[in-house]
Amino acid sequence: MAFNQNKGSFWLGLMLGGLLGCVACATAALLIxxxxxxxxxxxxxxxxxxxxxxxxxxxxxxxLYEGGDSKDDPLxxxxxxxxxxxxxxxxxxPSNAADQAATGESYSIxxxxxxxxxxxxxxxTELAFIALEADVVKSTDAGITLYRVYLGPFETxxxxxxLQQRLTANGFDAMVIRNK
Numbered sequence: 512m513a514f515n516q517n518k519g520s521f522w523l524g525l526m527l528g529g530l531l532g533c534v535a536c537a538t539a540a541l542l543i544x545x546x547x548x549x550x551x552x553x554x555x556x557x558x559x560x561x562x563x564x565x566x567x568x569x570x571x572x573x574x575l576y577e578g579g580d581s582k583d584d585p586l587x588x589x590x591x592x593x594x595x596x597x598x599x600x601x602x603x604x605p606s607n608a609a610d611q612a613a614t615g616e617s618y619s620i621x622x623x624x625x626x627x628x629x630x631x632x633x634x635x636t637e638l639a640f641i642a643l644e645a646d647v648v649k650s651t652d653a654g655i656t657l658y659r660v661y662l663g664p665f666e667t668x669x670x671x672x673x674l675q676q677r678l679t680a681n682g683f684d685a686m687v688i689r690n691k
Contacts (some may be wrong), residue, residue: 618671619691621664622683630660634683638662641681643674664690 555650622645625631631647638645645662666669671687678685
């Protein structure tokens, strides 16, 4: 009989120890969080719904999906633009003649040139994470198609050089290009 009593007291001790451990953990959680109920989110929820009249019928998230109504629309897409040749650039008139007349040139930054469109889009996305908007331009030269990531244009070389240094500090292989 002594053997059964020891076996029963072992299980009783194990269960009481587990219960005591759970109570100790709950007490510690109460003391650490200073909340009446542990494991509850402490964030204050907004009790009142947003007044739709204050929005004036505008969607506050419109920029997230660029005004598209369909959920199938991509959030970002590569802009396919043919790179102008030197003769086309010479023939084009500057967009803002007053600024171009003062300096005669503008500047852009090339943050990369890739044979794969996905790689260019990846760099464009990484630039968006540091609050910079870039364009991916598809160009073909001597039978080789490249996807170039451009930022700009910038009115002064100083602006372009400062951003180029910032990009280099963030690990991008960027170079300043002078546009005429």
